Amino acid sequence: MTENLLILLLLVMLIVIAVAVHRLRSLFAAAMLFGLFSLVAALAYVLLDAVDVALTEAAVGAGISTILMLSTLALTHQRTEARHRRHLAALCTVIFTGAVLLWATTDMPGFADPESPVHQHLAPYFLQESASDIGIPNAVTSILASYRGYDTLGEVVVVFTAGVAVLGLLGGRRSSGRQRREED
């Protein structure tokens, strides 16, 4: 009960922050509020017991994204251009799509419903057997690191390749002597 109230409060905070980000003209303040948004979302994930997702949200959302946005701000302007006029057609489209999606959720199983189809197929096996199969108490960790080990390895390779490629692109444009010497 307390948990549900807390989650509800966090969701209200998320909406308030999102509206504020939309209304702010100062891009720096918007970047700060984005970090705040990620922190609130991560807290909600912790309350929902999705600890690994929460950690990723905090690291990527509040950590890296803020740094990336600040680096972008350092290269561009710090304020938005004058606001464009309102697009009624776009607003109607967004509201319509949102309403349709909301209507579609009524067909979905209830929140954390153990009878929902996704929890009937493989999940019971993983929940009961993974501790003795793999020896890791956390079922999510054992799926990521062992059952799906090759998949995770592939993901790491992809992320590593992307990182190396970005470093190559950025490093090529540097002309300071210190960087050159480091590359040699």
Add this chain to the structure above:
Amino acid sequence: MALLVATTLALVACMVMILARALLGPTVYDRVMAVNTFGTTTVMMIAMVGYLMGRPEFLDIAIAYALINFIGTVAVLKFFEVGILGADSSSPSEPSAREKPVE
């Protein structure tokens, strides 16, 4: 138990007030301060919730959050100090490269 609940409620009140400061804050420094303080409050909140739900293992996550919060604040302050991130010094880019592989 009553102590834990009372502390959690106090933290929630703090969060609402910090959020108000971040939204209203006339200067950017108010917002930076608010985000940093909110991060600290989040750390405490995770710790309190961990004890409330009977799972004190969440303390590890709270510590990781404290680290992320620190790195973020250092990056923001460097932005103020130098006006540019990454090109001349590697301090903000190193932690971000390390955090990237988290799935």
